[in-house]
Amino acid sequence: LLATTIILAPLSANAADKTVGFSQIGSESGWRAAETTVTKQQAEARGVTLKFADAQQKQENQIKAIRGFVAQGVDAILLAPVVATGWDEVLEEAKEAEIPVILLDRTVDAEKSLYMTAVTSDLVHEGEVAGKWLKDEVAGKDCNIVELQGTTGSSPAIDRKKGFEQGIAGADNLKIVRSQTGDFTRAQGKVVMESFLKAEGAENICALYAHNDDMAVGAIQAIKEAGAKPGTDILIVSIDSVPDIHLAMDAGEANATVELTPNMAGPAFDALEAYWKDGTLPAKWVQTESKLYTLKDDNKAIYESKKSLGY
Ligand code: GZL
DSSP: OSOOOOOOOOOTTTTTOOOOEEEEEEEEHHHHHHHHHHHHHHHHHTTEEEEEEETTTHHHHHHHHHHHHHHTOOOOEEEOOOSSSSSSHHHHHHHHHTTEEEEESSSOOOOOOOOSSEHHHHHHHHHHHHHHHHHHHTTTTTTTEEEESSSOOHHHHHHHHHHHHHHTTTTTTTTEEEEEEEEHHHHHHHHHHHHHHHHHOOOGGOEEEEEEHHHHHHHHHHHHHHTTTTTTTTTEEEEEEEEEHHHHHHHHOEEEEEESSSSOOHHHHHHHHHHHHHHOOOOOOEEEEEEEETTTHHHHHHHHHTTTOOO
16 A cells, blocks of 8 residues: 655765755645655665755745855755746756756756756656546546646646646547646635636536646635535546545545655665766656556545655
């Protein structure tokens, strides 16, 4: 059941006494908070000194943090880039200072030579798994879909939208009638879902596709307040598999979620240790398989097991 077992790597001599700067996007979702927890656990287990900077989802704060890490002369930088563009200049500065940069969970449009490697998931595949689930679930019935997109311009928002459309391709009965960003947060997910319900009427919305569970949890609130039943009147499929979506599924208020591991730091630190040891330049690390959970799973047990994983 434990979908993401975090194996704390043995102490590695060449990582101890290293200092790594981590420019984290923020704490916009349960998944993001878990990624931060796991990164700190991994650094601790490997004897790495981690300098943590929370950007409150603002790119300018991430750029400032990276400049600070360069000035401090850290040994490496972890960057979870809030959006995909606007990084070339600051990545050039890190490269000038010969400080390797590893991207976590999101990618950038910058030159590949400007970062050492990226540890991500196949975001298109995640969207496709969600779309295919919905296509099977509605089985030919007409279904108007509303979509809560992630942060505008972020690689997950772009790729999960693309993947979902691939997943529902060929099914003329499925139609995305509204699509707007909820910025990956519960609060925005609720506000935008309220506007969808007002514009379309709950009775005309068959399903919600949310690019992450937190926006889905916010939307569930809005659907209830509109007097409709989430999970039955309006089907809900999202991505991350955070504990609270399993609580919602246990209550029959959500229908499916696609799992994303919060442990991006493990492979990142492995790559850094190999690099520090003998200059090995690692290949990209991608989570290619994405487990689908539905309300038919033992969601109470999954909730309990995930709670112990840093969420
Ligand atoms: C996806 C990651 C997303 C999560 C959200 O790799 O960047 O960011 O799915 C988080 O929960 O906000």
